[in-house]
Amino acid sequence: MKTTPDNSGDVRLSGISKTYGSFTAVHPLDLTVPEGSFFALLGASGCGKTTTLRMIAGLEEPSSGTVRLGDQDVTHLPPYKRPVNTVFQSYALFPHLDIFENVAFGLRRRGIKSVKKQVEEMLELVQLGEQARKKPHQLSGGQQQRVAVARALINHPKVLLLDEPLGALDLKLRRQMQLELKRIQTEVGITFVHVTHDQEEAMTMADTVAVMNGGRVEQLGAPTDLYENPQTTFVANFLGTSNLIEAEVDTENGDDIVLKAGGGKLVLPEARCSAPTTAGGKVLVGIRPEKIALTHADEAGSIPEGRNRVTGKIADASFIGVSTQYVIDTPVCDEFAVYVQNVERDGRLVPGADVVLHWSPAHTFGLDAAQDIDAGTEEEAAA
């Protein structure tokens, strides 16, 4: 079933935007999704990700710009003339048709007469061969989801669009379906464009993630790249958790920048700083909670040289099985988050204890201080 790589499955958006009256849902956007890739559009609700997807599907007409599939300009084609299929949020299965007819719908509309073999094969692929004659409401959420995927995939679209396809499933089923979808994508080799607000889902499944915020793409890259090198505070906060500290540029030392924060010094590799650095200028220093080690103040001397350090007092500790999550009150940030793996627990690390936080400068990243330090945090809490 693999398509030959003739780039006809590329999705190329150039300058597409969507405005409703005075509201701009999507600002002019350029995006290329290479054929055969699993691409995720990630963002909080209202960030324009679904609108972007609907413009690719043809369900929404862009206010400007063009949509191309490979070399074909499809901007003004109606959805039923585009070689693109969608898995809708809450599936939109036809309630009056059984599973077989739901899956056969696209084939029949294109005038294909003998659909039986294809439909049966497709139902096998999603492991629903037994359910062919049931109505959608007789299936569980996970099964309905698989029917929606089968109904779209059977048409061999150049691109499969998925609009929050796992949103209605419970956590365990969602994890299972994430792997399932990834398996199907690898098997059929079709370009998948997946819209989600779940950062874990995007990172698990996609080869490339575009993080959207306020109708714009904030950052685009491989999941590890986005996580390790966020370029904006929104990305730093929306993907996982980040500790962000305001610091002042002190000196530059070769490839490193030395910063002053709360009376101490922190080292930041220049290559990991996305902000302009001039002596005396401000930057936001970021560090992920799991990169930080925690040492009791009594043993501060045992910490190797060359690590960034911050002293503080444990404000709160919550044990969550694989790790313990600490909130630490420090002079640079009063809610410093630290996640420590529960390997060798130090019994002295309880609320009220004086501690030293230390980490390798290589894990530090620098962001432009002109941004909102809390961008991306409230939305994440709401999602």
Next chain:
Amino acid sequence: MPFVNWLKRRLVVLAGLLTLAYLLLPNVIVTVFSFNKPKGRFNYEWQQFSTDAWQDPCGVADMCGSLSISLQIAVWATVGATLLGTMISFALVRYRFRARGAVNSLIFLPMAMPEVVMAASLLTLFLNMGAQLGFWTILIAHIMFCLSFVVTAVKARVMSMDPRLEEAARDLYAGPVQTFVRVTLPIAAPGIAAGALLSFALSFDDFIITNFNAGSTVTFPMFVWGSAQRGTPVQINVIGTAMFLIAVLFVLTSMVVSNRRNKQKA
């Protein structure tokens, strides 16, 4: 007290049966008296069993003529009201236009207006327009009052329809016509059918509005009313029973068909 316990356990069923009896008793009377052989002109007292009326249902002068007129009017009123009502429902649910709110409430006015007042006003209107009273004025009036009921039934159905279903159809290569025929219409069908059945029953039954606007045309309800002054032929009960049986048969058939369909699929 075993009897009280027995009663307690079956109280709901008993209440249900009593209610059902209350509902169906008039129908039973109609049916039973269709087999009566009354002595005088009035079919009010049970005399003896006879199938005379059933063997000659059109034996009463003008009755079957009036029945045919009523059926014709009911069929056309149903077709007209269902077509218009369905389109109105889609317009009200799907489109935002000026005075949409006003139309939404105005459409229910015919249901709220006392029928006899509306009947008299309609007559005034027809007379002022110089319209010839008869089949057409009855039909126009019937379509008018059936519309509200169709709109109520269809609108509820269309409102609860997920708009994404039509988007999904368009996404799966169905053009606008195909989308309507294959997805929109089948999903709205139960509402449309309910509206149509209601229209037929209301139109066939209607007496007040019809009586005012019929001119010299006589529908079945008008015939029954007229004959009740001078004596009620048993054939009236025959027609009533037949209509009831046809309706019951209709329901049973549709139940059997859908049952069989479900069994085939399972």
